[in-house]
Structure formats: C-alpha cells, structure tokens
Amino acid sequence: MQTPDWIAVDWGTTHLRAWAMKGADVLAEAHSDQGMGKLERHQFEPALLALVEGWLGQGVTPVLACGMVGARQGWQEAPYRRVPCGPVDAADLVQVETADPRLDVQIVAGLAQPDPADVMRGEEVQIAGFLAQQPEFEGLILLPGTHSKHVWIKGGTVTRFSTHMTGELFALLCQHSILRHSVAEGAPQPDAFALGVRTGANGQALATLFSIRASGLVGQADPVAERARLSGLLIGAELADVPSGTPVTVIGSGALTDLYLAAAAQLDLNATAQDGANLVLAGLTQIYLQGA
Amino acid sequence: MQTPDWIAVDWGTTHLRAWAMKGADVLAEAHSDQGMGKLERHQFEPALLALVEGWLGQGVTPVLACGMVGARQGWQEAPYRRVPCGPVDAADLVQVETADPRLDVQIVAGLAQPDPADVMRGEEVQIAGFLAQQPEFEGLILLPGTHSKHVWIKGGTVTRFSTHMTGELFALLCQHSILRHSVAEGAPQPDAFALGVRTGANGQALATLFSIRASGLVGQADPVAERARLSGLLIGAELADVPSGTPVTVIGSGALTDLYLAAAAQLDLNATAQDGANLVLAGLTQIYLQGA
Numbered sequence: 001m002q003t004p005d006w007i008a009v010d011w012g013t014t015h016l017r018a019w020a021m022k023g024a025d026v027l028a029e030a031h032s033d034q035g036m037g038k039l040e041r042h043q044f045e046p047a048l049l050a051l052v053e054g055w056l057g058q059g060v061t062p063v064l065a066c067g068m069v070g071a072r073q074g075w076q077e078a079p080y081r082r083v084p085c086g087p088v089d090a091a092d093l094v095q096v097e098t099a100d101p102r103l104d105v106q107i108v109a110g111l112a113q114p115d116p117a118d119v120m121r122g123e124e125v126q127i128a129g130f131l132a133q134q135p136e137f138e139g140l141i142l143l144p145g146t147h148s149k150h151v152w153i154k155g156g157t158v159t160r161f162s163t164h165m166t167g168e169l170f171a172l173l174c175q176h177s178i179l180r181h182s183v184a185e186g187a188p189q190p191d192a193f194a195l196g197v198r199t200g201a202n203g204q205a206l207a208t209l210f211s212i213r214a215s216g217l218v219g220q221a222d223p224v225a226e227r228a229r230l231s232g233l234l235i236g237a238e239l240a241d242v243p244s245g246t247p248v249t250v251i252g253s254g255a256l257t258d259l260y261l262a263a264a265a266q267l268d269l270n271a272t273a274q275d276g277a278n279l280v281l282a283g284l285t286q287i288y289l290q291g292a
Numbered sequence: 293m294q295t296p297d298w299i300a301v302d303w304g305t306t307h308l309r310a311w312a313m314k315g316a317d318v319l320a321e322a323h324s325d326q327g328m329g330k331l332e333r334h335q336f337e338p339a340l341l342a343l344v345e346g347w348l349g350q351g352v353t354p355v356l357a358c359g360m361v362g363a364r365q366g367w368q369e370a371p372y373r374r375v376p377c378g379p380v381d382a383a384d385l386v387q388v389e390t391a392d393p394r395l396d397v398q399i400v401a402g403l404a405q406p407d408p409a410d411v412m413r414g415e416e417v418q419i420a421g422f423l424a425q426q427p428e429f430e431g432l433i434l435l436p437g438t439h440s441k442h443v444w445i446k447g448g449t450v451t452r453f454s455t456h457m458t459g460e461l462f463a464l465l466c467q468h469s470i471l472r473h474s475v476a477e478g479a480p481q482p483d484a485f486a487l488g489v490r491t492g493a494n495g496q497a498l499a500t501l502f503s504i505r506a507s508g509l510v511g512q513a514d515p516v517a518e519r520a521r522l523s524g525l526l527i528g529a530e531l532a533d534v535p536s537g538t539p540v541t542v543i544g545s546g547a548l549t550d551l552y553l554a555a556a557a558q559l560d561l562n563a564t565a566q567d568g569a570n571l572v573l574a575g576l577t578q579i580y581l582q583g584a
Contacts, residue, residue: 072509080509112506112509112510113510114511116503116506117503117506117507118502118503118506119509119510147470147502162502164498165469165470165498165501166498168469169469169498169501172464172465172468173464176468177457177460177461177464178439178460203495203532205498206456206457206458206498206526206529207454207456208408209456209461210410210454210455210456210457211408211409211410214404214408214409214410214411215409217372217404217409218372218404218405218406218409218410218411219409221409238498238499240495241499
C-alpha cells in the first residue's frame, strides 16, 4: 500500500473507525470497538496506533479526528464552536500531544448553542460532508437516533439546532416503564404508527402515553401495534414544531430513517433521505482539503 | 371493642388498610404491607383475616373493599363502570366468594373510558368521598402521583378523565436516562421550577429535555435547580390542556401537592388542596350508607 497523505478518524462513544487517505481517495479502512466510552485518557494513543500503525511511514502523518474523542472525558477536550457558524472550520482544530512522533493528531470541534442550551460532537462533520455535495441546501437536516438532532441550515451556515431524546425515551418506556407489559416488537404497523404521529404532532404525546397501558385493559389491543403507536407518538412530538413545507434531509439509513420519512410525509414536510455512512469521511476530507 | 357493623378496606398494589366501622364512625383501624402486588389469588382471604379477624362477631360482617384488589391480577376482577357516570354506585358491587362464612366481601368497581382509553381503580372512591363533602363542586379533581389522574366533574358525575405518567417519567429520567448525571435532589428551587412549568405548558417539554444535559456542558448549571426545572417541565406539560380559570381540587398532601398548587397558580388555574388521607374512608362510608 502507498503511504497515506493523512488519516481520517471517526471516534464516537462506542466505535473507532479510521481511513488511510490519499487526498480524497481511500487507500484502506479499519475499525475497532475502542470507543471513547471505554478509554482512559492515556489509552487513546495506543488504541489509535493499534488500528493505524501499519499505515504510518517514516515521516509525520496528519490525523484528523472527530466525535466524542473531543469531549471532556475524551482524549483532549476540543472547545465547542458557537452557532451560528459553518459546520466545520479547518482553522479551528485542536492539537493533541502524542508520544509517537509519527503522529500529528488534530480534533475537530463540536458545536454549541447557548440558549436553548445544546451541543453536538460528530454530527457537524456529517453535515459538512452533506453540504460539500449539496452546497445550496437550505432547510432542516435531521439525524435520527438515541438523541435525534435537528440542524437548521441557511447559506451554508448552521443557524440553530436542537437535540431530542426520542430514541432514549422510547427505549426507557419500552423497557422500564409500566408500558413494557403492553408493547412488543414485530412487523411494521403503518396505521398505528401514523395514528401516533398525528397525536404526537398535536402536542398530545405525554397526555396519551398511558392509553397504551389502558387500551389493553378496556378492550383488545395488539402489543405490536401499540409499540408502533408509541414510536409514532414520540416521533410526531419531535416533528411537531417543524413548519409544514420545510425541506428536510434525513441523514441515516434503515428502518429508523424509513419511519422518519413516513412521519415527515404525513406532516407535509418535504423530506428525502441521505445515506449517512460516508458523510463523516466526506466531511473530514473537506476539512483536510481546506487546510492543506 | 363493639362488634363493627361493617369493615372498610383500601387495598392497593403495595398496601392494605382496614377500618372497623359503626355506621360512619371508626371503631378501630389496622394496616399491613400485604398489597395486591405481592399476593396470589388464594392469599387474599388469609391476608384480610390476619388483619381483621379480631373484629369479627358471631354473625356475618359486610366488608367493602376498593382499589387494585379488584384488578385482573387481584382477588376477583371487578368489571369497570364506564364514564360518564357517578364515581361510585352501591348497586354495582362485585361479590367475592369466601371460605370463612363470617365474611361478606364486596369490591367496588373502577372506572373506564373507551376513547381515549383510560382506567382507574381506587381514585373513584376518593372522589366520591370528596363529593360527599362538596357535592356542588364542578371542575377538575387532580390526584398527583406516579400516574397522575385528571378527573372532570359536572353535576356529581365523572364526565371524563385522563392519566398522566408524570411521576413515573420523572423517576425514569432522573434515574435511568443521560439526564441522571445532570440532576440532584436538594432544597426547593421555585424559580427553576416555574421556568420549567412555563416551558412545559407551552408544549416544549420533550423538545427541552436534552437542554438539562447540555446546559451543564455549555455553561454552569446547578443540578438541584435542573432537577426542579425537569419537574416543572413535566408538570407544566401535564397541565397544558387545562383551560385557565378552571376550578381545580388537588387531592393529596405534602411536597408534591405543593408543587402542583404552585404550577396551577402560575397557569391561572383556581386550585386548592384537599388532604387525601381520609377520603377513601369517606367514599367507602358513602357507598355503605347508600346500600344499607
């Protein structure tokens, strides 16, 4: 293999992925489960070397890393950049001291919003990757997940954003609340999901949760459909404040993205999906090329 | 002690309370932790006898029981009565077969609402006890707790009701969610609570939850105040749909009732508190006297 110009690193709470790069081209790829969540500060450099040492040449190789690696509990804290601002800035990276002289590691800063208080680390790079491909996009970028992010874009700038605990709340309710007796996994239930979306979008999500328990007591309820309704309630509540007609790009893939697209369609949002798999790399490449 | 005319029993998920009664007068009182939640069907009669056998005379003593004892997993299922209806009806009790011929046990039916699906067991007797004292009351009776009940009263009738998982959700978020790192118990924080109430009443509770995590990351946040704000968010959301000016009676006591009164005042609800301790007994007495 050629010696890479640089190495791209996506370092989240649970995963570590690295790419050996020649300009914008991928020479090799590697990943491990050495996420930031399981590492002490002195363990980051060994974890990185274990994955990329074979790629290093005689000289110094620049490494560009993003995600929770820059959190307070990460390798080195990268202060947040404040919105409104571009999603990333090659002039605003945080240098990490390394013991191995072959490494020149820089961490991408996350974004913060003072009021309402909000933060992101990692998503800003996916957004930069998406905007590199669609620089004219204006509207809402939605990244579903445990903590779903809504990121508003205008003129290439993140104007504001919000985090919704939709995925975490759904898991808590399904696993730990009294509703756990009333829901079950199963085939998709578009009608029950759609009913939930409508109710949630009307501001009735919290007021309606208990009906998932009660509907099984006052009549016949299908736990698979009730789980879909619960999912719809929470996603509908998440989307309640998005004005109809808003252009929405959902970054993700798989069943969860399909649910968000279905909910968005029901609420007259103009939504399309964008596969998120390669957007981190596209964003890191964007930063590298800006800084090179 | 005189032999009682009848025995009143409040039998919930976690507790069992009994009163030896002469008409509307209490001769004796006893309680145990033999709640419905820990009993198999054949264990209810022994649990009751263990508490009240000393009160029984030569003849048959009527026993009037309410609460989760009438649930599907209880001693004997008492079918729900459907709203709109009076909170209780002495003509609509469920007879339980007992082995001991000295017992004549009847269970008070709970209430159900088909759409939106909802149920209650036990609260209907507290409501009857309250209405026995204030028969002219019209408005909202609110019983805060793990599953907070909103019960709308008109002309002595329960017209509709709703259950809000406010208390359970608060506990889940404080103990099991990512917010657990950002909240702590402490002295009352009226300002933070009031801020939460306003936000929650504006339909922003779910959209604002994550800011409890983020505010500690982008600035200085006091975990005690943040816990109060979370409480306010959820209680504000619970009260969001109550029209301002509505007469509200909060049945309960202690710190939780105080929070509901503060939230209600902030939302221009005309709220007063009613101590709930003796209302079950007042309601059961009402049924006994109706049926006697």
